[in-house]
Amino acid sequence: MPRISSAASPLGPVRLGPAARAALRPATTAVDAGFWHTRREVNARVSLPQGPELLESAGNLHNLRVAAGAVEGGFQGAYPFVDTDVYKWLEAASWQLAQQPHAELESAVDRIIDLVAAAQQQDGYLNTWFQVREGGTRYQDLRWGHELYCAGHLIQAAVAHRRATGRPELLDVAVKFADHLGLVFGPPGSGRPIDGIDGHPEIETALVELYRETGDRRHLDLAGYFVDRHGHGLLGGEAYCQDRVPVREATDVEGHAVRQLYLLAAVADLATETDDPELRSAAERLWVAMTAAKTHLTGGLGAHHDKEDFGDPYELPNERAYCETCAAIASVQWSWRMALLTGEARYSDLIERTLYNGFLAGVSLDGERWLYVNPLQVRDGHTDPGGDQSARRTRWFRCACCPPNVMRLLASLEHYLASGDEQGLQLHQFTTGRHSHNGMSVRAETDYPWHGTIALTVEDTPDRPWTLSLRIPQWCREFRVQVGELSYDETDAPVEDSWLRLERAWAPGDSVVLELALEPRLTAADPRVDAVRGCAAIERGPLVYCLEQVDVPGGGLDDIVLDPTRPLAVKHRPDLLGGVTTVVAAGYRRNLAEDGSWWPYRAAGPEAAPAGDLVELTAIPYHAWANRQDGSMRVWLPTS
Ligand code: FUB
Ligand code: ZN
Numbered sequence: 001m002p003r004i005s006s007a008a009s010p011l012g013p014v015r016l017g018p019a020a021r022a023a024l025r026p027a028t029t030a031v032d033a034g035f036w037h038t039r040r041e042v043n044a045r046v047s048l049p050q051g052p053e054l055l056e057s058a059g060n061l062h063n064l065r066v067a068a069g070a071v072e073g074g075f076q077g078a079y080p081f082v083d084t085d086v087y088k089w090l091e092a093a094s095w096q097l098a099q100q101p102h103a104e105l106e107s108a109v110d111r112i113i114d115l116v117a118a119a120q121q122q123d124g125y126l127n128t129w130f131q132v133r134e135g136g137t138r139y140q141d142l143r144w145g146h147e148l149y150c151a152g153h154l155i156q157a158a159v160a161h162r163r164a165t166g167r168p169e170l171l172d173v174a175v176k177f178a179d180h181l182g183l184v185f186g187p188p189g190s191g192r193p194i195d196g197i198d199g200h201p202e203i204e205t206a207l208v209e210l211y212r213e214t215g216d217r218r219h220l221d222l223a224g225y226f227v228d229r230h231g232h233g234l235l236g237g238e239a240y241c242q243d244r245v246p247v248r249e250a251t252d253v254e255g256h257a258v259r260q261l262y263l264l265a266a267v268a269d270l271a272t273e274t275d276d277p278e279l280r281s282a283a284e285r286l287w288v289a290m291t292a293a294k295t296h297l298t299g300g301l302g303a304h305h306d307k308e309d310f311g312d313p314y315e316l317p318n319e320r321a322y323c324e325t326c327a328a329i330a331s332v333q334w335s336w337r338m339a340l341l342t343g344e345a346r347y348s349d350l351i352e353r354t355l356y357n358g359f360l361a362g363v364s365l366d367g368e369r370w371l372y373v374n375p376l377q378v379r380d381g382h383t384d385p386g387g388d389q390s391a392r393r394t395r396w397f398r399c400a401c402c403p404p405n406v407m408r409l410l411a412s413l414e415h416y417l418a419s420g421d422e423q424g425l426q427l428h429q430f431t432t433g434r435h436s437h438n439g440m441s442v443r444a445e446t447d448y449p450w451h452g453t454i455a456l457t458v459e460d461t462p463d464r465p466w467t468l469s470l471r472i473p474q475w476c477r478e479f480r481v482q483v484g485e486l487s488y489d490e491t492d493a494p495v496e497d498s499w500l501r502l503e504r505a506w507a508p509g510d511s512v513v514l515e516l517a518l519e520p521r522l523t524a525a526d527p528r529v530d531a532v533r534g535c536a537a538i539e540r541g542p543l544v545y546c547l548e549q550v551d552v553p554g555g556g557l558d559d560i561v562l563d564p565t566r567p568l569a570v571k572h573r574p575d576l577l578g579g580v581t582t583v584v585a586a587g588y589r590r591n592l593a594e595d596g597s598w599w600p601y602r603a604a605g606p607e608a609a610p611a612g613d614l615v616e617l618t619a620i621p622y623h624a625w626a627n628r629q630d631g632s633m634r635v636w637l638p639t640s
Pocket of ligand 2: 327
């Protein structure tokens with residue numbers, strides 16, 4: 001059984017170039033116990049090893065064999081981007097191999113890389129949909145064809161494989177493809193045959209990373225070209241694929257959520273590598289627009305279930321929310337780049353919220369079943385559409401973009417947790433393990449998010465003072481910190497812009513204990529979020545809670561009204577859902593039968609106190625829902 005070692009993490013998915021103008025650089029982190037370690041262990045032991053078999057049965061590997069001429073047959077799969085399932089799995093497996101040798105996983109990776117290399121055409125082109133199904137036509141359908149999107153995921157997998165193993169095989173394939181793209185795509189007057197962009201961004205951020213890996217500036221320039229050609233009508237001017245307005249002029253996030261977020265990850269990358277102030281301010285502006293009015297409480301993104309896109313400001317429905325797991329992942333990727341670029345803690349606040357809620361709900365506790373969409377409500381009497389948009393966990397999808405995306409984020413998660421700069425070390429997230437940067441290293445022990453105590457011990461230190469910075473989460477109202485003999489709380493601690501800054505001439509063995517108060521709380525939304533007016537959500541620390549039908553015996557969940565005047569109690573439940581902390585609230589069950597009405601409307605006016613008996617409500621962490629039985633669920637609870 002593979003176990004995640006405590007070995008220092010290797011270079012991760014974002015490795016800033018030497019000229020990057022970032023405030024922070026990723027630190028080296030090893031996560032070796034605790035909440036995320038457990039989830040990563042399931043990823044390593046269950047999810048990842050199942051990948052090759054699932055890719056085989058879904059036809060992805062068959063397509064590569066056909067493209068390579070190794071077997072005969074038609075294309076299998078419903079979408080032109082199924083190659084990316086393979087690439088994301090390769091990326092995930094590579095990050096995993098960097099943690100811990102695993103012979104079986106490694107041989108599957110080698111075998112699949114051989115297939116990918118064999119399928120590549122002489123000039124570098126590679127896309128099984130077009131090679132096998134479309135008779136070899138290329139770049140005829142940039143809006144839907146996903147050729148460059150697939151190339152982007154191939155490049156990311158190749159960079160991961162190279163960084164994780166030091167081996168060149170997949171990187172060679174990726175470089176050959178990128179070189180080919182550089183000969184084909186370019187602005188008018190460049191002498192290249194196509195002035196075009198892909199309907200699904202991804203190539204942009206991937207090319208920046210390829211530049212970081214190889215030092216070849218042509219890849220960075222091509223990324224910049226692709227980013228800046230958005231918004232000029234090359235794809236018909238549609239907002240859906242971020243072609244309505246150039247990114248430098250955009251004032252709001254729009255269109256397909258994953259597309260928008262991958263593009264913005266590239267904008268942050270380019271701003272970092274080229275020190276472009278216009279791109280930086282576009283990224284900052286759009287991030288604020290998104291978080292202010294288009295982000296669900298869970299960190300989920302995308303309002304529309306059907307088109308997978310952002311809606312209007314404050315249009316944040318619950319049961320028809322889209323909140324694709326991939327959108328949560330893309331949001332983490334973008335926010336991490338922003339955190340490094342700016343050094344601001346707010347980006348890691350969103351990462352935390354997203355990781356613990358909108359992202360983690362995407363995979364079952366056993367690591368075998370997935371959610372593509374992550375609604376905040378499933379109604380009583382819900383008729384599930386099944387398929388990819390099901391609110392029930394599914395073994396795999398026809399459009400299987402999310403599962404291997406979850407695998408790659410979990411396998412590389414340690415990369416998103418801490419950073420360093422000349423002044424010191426910054427802990428963005430709280431996990432058990434070791435963080436180090438430039439001779440400074442700190443060991444963290446915590447049972448977060450269940451408990452709020454984070455015990456830190458300095459292990460290595462240079463012979464000069466430096467600053468240990470701890471992010472005080474945006475949700476946190478009270479904390480205490482003990483630094484040796486000194487003790488502070490939220491009224492007098494040295495906090496600047498949500499960073500608790502502890503500057504000392506540290507010595508090995510010095511300790512810091514941070515205690516974040518994890519009182520459960522009720523959260524209300526801006527009144528413009530019509531979908532949840534009159535409702536409250538239960539939160540505790542970084543966790544959003546929900547009620548599930550299975551915990552509310554005796555009738556419909558939609559008849560429950562929360563009593564916000566009654567206290568919330570915390571109950572640790574080692575027996576439940578692998579061990580979770582529940583929040584126990586009180587409410588009423590509305591007695592609809594006594595209403596006796598066939599009409600769901602009434603004269604407007606003050607609400608009567610809800611009829612019905614007081615009931616105890618056990619709320620579980622949202623990320624753990626849909627792991628027991630099918631049923632209704634809701635995050636936002638009516639309070640009147
Ligand atoms: O189009 C490729 C992927 O499929 C998108 O990122 C997901 O939203 C899904 O539509
Ligand atoms: Zn997805």
